[in-house]
Amino acid sequence: MTKPRVVIVGAGFAGYHAAKTLSRLAKDRAEIVVLNATDYFLYLPLLPEVAAGVVEPRRLSVPLTGTLDGVRVIIGEADHVDLQNRWVGFTQPEGERNRIAYDRLVLAVGSVNKLLPIPGVTEYATGFRSLPEALYLHDHIVRQIELAEQATDPAEQRARATFVVVGAGYTGTEVAAHGQLFTDRLSAQRPRLKIRPRWMLLDVASRALPELDKRMSDTAHRVLDRRGVDVRMGTSVAVATADGVKLTDGEYVPTCTLVWCVGVRPDPFVAQLGLRTEKGRLVTDEYLTVPGFPEVYACGDAAAVPDLTRPGEMCTMTAQHAQRQGKLVAHNIAASYGQGRRKTYKHYDLGWVVDLGGRDAAANPLKVPLSGLPAKAVTRGYHLLAMPGNRARVASDWVLDATMTRPAVQLGLVPANAVPLESSSPEVPARV
Numbered sequence: 001m002t003k004p005r006v007v008i009v010g011a012g013f014a015g016y017h018a019a020k021t022l023s024r025l026a027k028d029r030a031e032i033v034v035l036n037a038t039d040y041f042l043y044l045p046l047l048p049e050v051a052a053g054v055v056e057p058r059r060l061s062v063p064l065t066g067t068l069d070g071v072r073v074i075i076g077e078a079d080h081v082d083l084q085n086r087w088v089g090f091t092q093p094e095g096e097r098n099r100i101a102y103d104r105l106v107l108a109v110g111s112v113n114k115l116l117p118i119p120g121v122t123e124y125a126t127g128f129r130s131l132p133e134a135l136y137l138h139d140h141i142v143r144q145i146e147l148a149e150q151a152t153d154p155a156e157q158r159a160r161a162t163f164v165v166v167g168a169g170y171t172g173t174e175v176a177a178h179g180q181l182f183t184d185r186l187s188a189q190r191p192r193l194k195i196r197p198r199w200m201l202l203d204v205a206s207r208a209l210p211e212l213d214k215r216m217s218d219t220a221h222r223v224l225d226r227r228g229v230d231v232r233m234g235t236s237v238a239v240a241t242a243d244g245v246k247l248t249d250g251e252y253v254p255t256c257t258l259v260w261c262v263g264v265r266p267d268p269f270v271a272q273l274g275l276r277t278e279k280g281r282l283v284t285d286e287y288l289t290v291p292g293f294p295e296v297y298a299c300g301d302a303a304a305v306p307d308l309t310r311p312g313e314m315c316t317m318t319a320q321h322a323q324r325q326g327k328l329v330a331h332n333i334a335a336s337y338g339q340g341r342r343k344t345y346k347h348y349d350l351g352w353v354v355d356l357g358g359r360d361a362a363a364n365p366l367k368v369p370l371s372g373l374p375a376k377a378v379t380r381g382y383h384l385l386a387m388p389g390n391r392a393r394v395a396s397d398w399v400l401d402a403t404m405t406r407p408a409v410q411l412g413l414v415p416a417n418a419v420p421l422e423s424s425s426p427e428v429p430a431r432v
Helices: 011-026 044-051 131-150 155-161 172-186 214-227 268-271 319-335 372-386 391-403
Strands: 005-009 029-038 041-042 061-063 073-077 077-082 085-092 097-100 102-106 111-113 164-165 197-203 230-232 235-239 243-249 252-254 259-260 264-266 282-283 292-299 353-355 361-363
Touching: 005 011, 005 097, 005 268, 011 029, 011 164, 011 319, 044 172, 044 372, 077 197, 077 259, 077 268, 102 319, 131 259, 155 164, 155 230, 155 252, 164 252, 172 214, 172 353, 214 230, 214 264, 214 361, 268 282, 292 319, 353 372, 361 372, 372 391
Parallel strands: 005 029, 005 102, 029 073, 102 292, 164 197, 164 259, 197 230
Antiparallel strands: 041 061, 077 085, 085 097, 111 264, 235 243, 243 252, 353 361
């Protein structure tokens, strides 16, 4: 007899761990298929270290084939779901349309950049949700420092050496912290560059890392201030142009670099399903099934999962929840085939880790606030444990960066028009 088929749409934190856990629990009882736009799982929390040249980009790309035992991988982008006839339509990389039937469906499509109606942002800002964007930003930073060194006009030199990051959450804070260290190293190698590169971090919130414990926020502020990052709270971009940005306080900042890190929104694919949503996320019950369709599950950033630890609220959009929801979906699907009993999703926050570059980090594992080297050790230890592959390679990059001069050249791999802000890939912040 033909095995029932489980189709998992998306291979981020939720989808990857759903497939990995299900392959262990039920691969003999079901055919498991992962449908994803790329052939790898991307460990997004280390993207700032790719942009700063600390970690090689392929270290963050864990191949699906070879790490998901017994799972069939289809490369394509889902564009339709027929819930009544139980099939998923998708477009393959070279444009061919296809479909695949399912008996169980897991929707783990993740999130994309949160866009705000600010003139010029989609044209002139760089997003930071994907590997191409991190690679592009690395090349762009190197190029701007090189061009600043060559510039004869002091105004042009200052504009090219000014880098503006919008969004002082987890990602934006790390980008600015790593970025200042990176450009300081670049300028130190260029004695003709007489000015120090300037990084600005903007947010409408009252402090950096506003969603985290204030002690972690204070640690981040101290590190950023010590490095010379211009942190502007209560301030954002009003208009972006090719030559600079006008801030909400009226100041105009000439710059060639605007990095957009204001947060995430659920993948718009969810809105096309015709199912109930809450704040753009697909509503589920506590078992992660979609009401009215017991064969359909949703998890991760695109799912509005009730938070049983905070009655009346949804689980936040984080890697911590996505990973654990993916594993629970696998257990509940296995239970639907008679292996074990299904469970409700309930998870308490275990803390955050924020890598600030160099020897600095902020962490609060199990609510214990840490900074400096202890926080750095916890942060890097967490990332090595959380990564499903390439651990030795990542660790070796960290050792090399600490003991040798960091090479900084343009790779020329990703043109700017290949990473439009509107279609950036999913990302979620890292929590322990």
